[in-house]
Amino acid sequence: MAVQALDLRLAAIAERVRVMVGPATEPISAAAAALAASSSAAVIADEIVQITKAARLLVEMVEACQPEMGEDGSIETMCSRLRHDLRTPLVALKGYGELVLEIAVDEGLDTVSAALGPLLEGVADVMVAIERALPALSRAMTVEEEGDDEPGAISYPTGRVLVADDSQANRDVLVKYLSREGHEVVAVADGLAAVEAVFEQSFDVVLLDMIMPGMNGDGVLKAMKAEPRLRSLPVIMISALDALDSIVCCIEAGAEDYLPKPFNRVLLRARIGACLEKKRLREIELSYLKAMEKELTIARDVQRSILPKAFPAHHALVGHGLMDPAREIGGDFYDFFALDDDRIGVAVGDVSGKGVPAAVYMAMVRTQLRATALFGLSPAECLYRLNDHLSADNAEGMFVSLFYGIIDCANGIFTYANGGHNWPVVLRADGTVEWVQGTDDLLVGVVYGSPYHNATLTLAPGDSLFIYTDGVVEAIDPAEDEFGKHRLAAILAEMVPAEPAGLCDGVLAAVRAFEGGQPHSDDLTCVAVRFLGDGNDASCFEMRIATDITEIGRLVPAVHAYFQRRAISPEVTYSLTMAIEEAVSNVIRHGYGDSHGEGHTITVRVREESDGDQVVAEVIDDGASFDPTAADSQESGLGIGLLLIKTMVDGIEYVRDAECNRLHMIKSHPRSRMLPS
Amino acid sequence: MTKILLVEDNEMNRDMLSRRLQRKGYEMVMAVDGGEGVAMAASEHPDLILMDMSLPVMNGWDATRRIKDIPALRHIPIIALTAHAMASDREQALAAGCDGYETKPIDLPQLLEKIESLLRRA
Secondary structure, eight states: OHHHHHHHHHHHHHHHHHHHHHHHHHHHHHHHHHHHHHOOOGGGHHHHHHHHHHHHHHHHHHHTOOOOOOTTOOHHHHHHHHHHHHHHHHHHHHHHHHHHHHHHHHHTOHHHHHHHHHHHHHHHHHHHHHHHHSOGGGTTTTSOOGGGGSTTSOOOOOOEEEEEOSOHHHHHHHHHHHHHTTOEEEEESSHHHHHHHHHHSOOSEEEEESSOSSSOHHHHHHHHHTSGGGTTSOEEEEEEGGGHHHHHHHHHTTOOEEEEESOOHHHHHHHHHHHHHHHHHHHHHHHHHHHHHHHHHHHHHHHHHHSOSSOOOBTTEEEEEEEEOOSSOOOEEEEEEESSSSEEEEEEEEESSOHHHHHHHHHHHHHHHHHHHTTTOOHHHHHHHHHHHHHHTOTTOOOEEEEEEEEETTTTEEEEEEESOOOOEEEOTTSOEEEOOOOOBOOBTSSTTOOOOOEEEEOOTTOEEEEEOHHHHTOBOTTOOBOHHHHHHHHHHHTTTSOHHHHHHHHHHHHHHHHTTOOOSSOEEEEEEEEOOSGGGOOEEEEEEESOGGGHHHHHHHHHHHHHHTTOOHHHHHHHHHHHHHHHHHHHHHTTGGGTTTTOEEEEEEEEETTTTEEEEEEEEOSSOOOTTTSOTTTSSOHHHHHHHHHHSSEEEEEEETTEEEEEEEEEOOHHHHSOO | OOEEEEEOSOHHHHHHHHHHHHHTTOEEEEESSHHHHHHHHHHHOOSEEEEESSOSSSOHHHHHHHHHHSTTTTTSOEEEEESOOOHHHHHHHHHHTOSEEEESSOOHHHHHHHHHHHHHHO
């Protein structure tokens, strides 16, 4: 096969010589004959015989052109030898011709002189024809290769190629060759034109000659690498082999490869092909990344949309949930919902897998859990049914670790079941930390018919529950140490008196500090609830709402209920409720700019102070820093709302603390005067 | 009379160039390959050598190097004649010890000028 292809090449070269050089030799034969006929002077007889001989030799050589491969087997060497052989009779013709001309001039042989002109012109023409047939720069390349399209030949992708070379011959050769390979080629003659072209048009690969007038190849390369848009456009430098030093500099400056002169067509083809292939792979990679990024956004949206916005309002229970997603969704979720007036369900789960599949499964688990739980079934029963649902049709082999419990706010009894999830922590009011205990049941969704078991514990007023996912305990520090259960228990013990939101934030901060800034690969979820106890113990109201104006409709009745329970006078109830409403709506409308604070929450707290002599309402938000006590109500545009607040309450205080605005609104409540002394 | 040794394997070109130079008044001696060129340089003591580079038996570069290795012949200027006009040929010729370099086909006036300038220097 290889031998045959080589023979075909040699035959193609011979054919080229015959077709391109053959016709050019005809005027020489004619001129030689005319010269021989022009004179029989003895003084030039020998020379004319030699000229006739050389002309005949040339014609024969061209006609019988049958190049043979040299010892080194290279086409270049063969072409070089062929060129040398063909030029030998030409060198002789030119030399004898000039010699005869000298003699003819000296001897006054005018007819001879006249016949010599066409001969010498003919010699020059044939030399040009040989250069065309076997160009010095591309002897191997210009040869038609029949073997090109044979099966088995490596095929490369095609693209748009810019060729910048000041030599017309090089440009012609490259344009011709690259076009034949199927590339679209644009050729320019200097560096500045190359810069213009790459900035104005789009190319897949650029061939830059090292030495060009105006701006050299390395200058063009630098200009390209300085432009972010062009930085990834591959550049191949063209250079003579002896300029290797500058080639190394160019490759260091970002050139992809280099091509030595004279061009070797196989090398050229392979290097351009490799560049285009690399570019194609990079583009595939980019589009794949883009698609993945889009998927991640979808997954994140799904995940965010299924998380509850606020903890159900209950006077005896406050709670908070937090989920810090990993870049690639890890599948965490939490949920809380009121089952009836006193019972609140709390669930934390971690779905297997990542990305969109995990997000979709998560949404399904959440919906089915709610649907089952709202029947009022016990946690074990819920997990049992959910497990049967999920495992019955589970081609993808997905599952979820799920902790689900119900808190009875009337008595603090917490009933729960655990389907393969991390065990939560109980933080007693006195500062002790206990692990929740029960039956380690199977992950939910794996084995149809798996049993699940209920367990209970009792929360006393002031006790908290902390439920989390493995993103907390399996977080690792730069030395690959795990955060672990002991560290979690220790951190929680330090924070026992904290509010639920404080517990969640504290644990998140501790875990992130532990990781030392490394990217986390898993979602991190915490849910904390604090049992306040019923009746007089519920001296404090706290509620978190989303930054949505409709949340006020949920907030106001809850605040009213609190005031009613605490026997606050209708006048104070009215004023303070209105002040809270105004403060909250101000934050929602102005605190978050155009984002409208999506994903942020506002905390509203109300408590009695000074033995019930005053009621303090606190609005905490993490929006833009804004001090209403300092604002000029006329100019701020928040005028009426602020004015209303100032009229409704007896004092307002503002602090900016930990990136949060904290507005305290104080209303006197002379309860003691109302009581019989 | 100035004696020039022409080392050239192609008979036609050897004849052509020797005729042209004889006509200019030089005495010509000739060799057909590198080996003979070295031998003739030693026996004929030419004033100058014109050395074709692509020669059989011993090529022009090797012949030049050999001649330049012989102390008695070292002073003889050698002009390389080559069919290729590539920079590397020129460098190779000079590296071998050639004193001048001309490409074929020969530009006679230029060659004569070079011959004379080398002879003056010698």
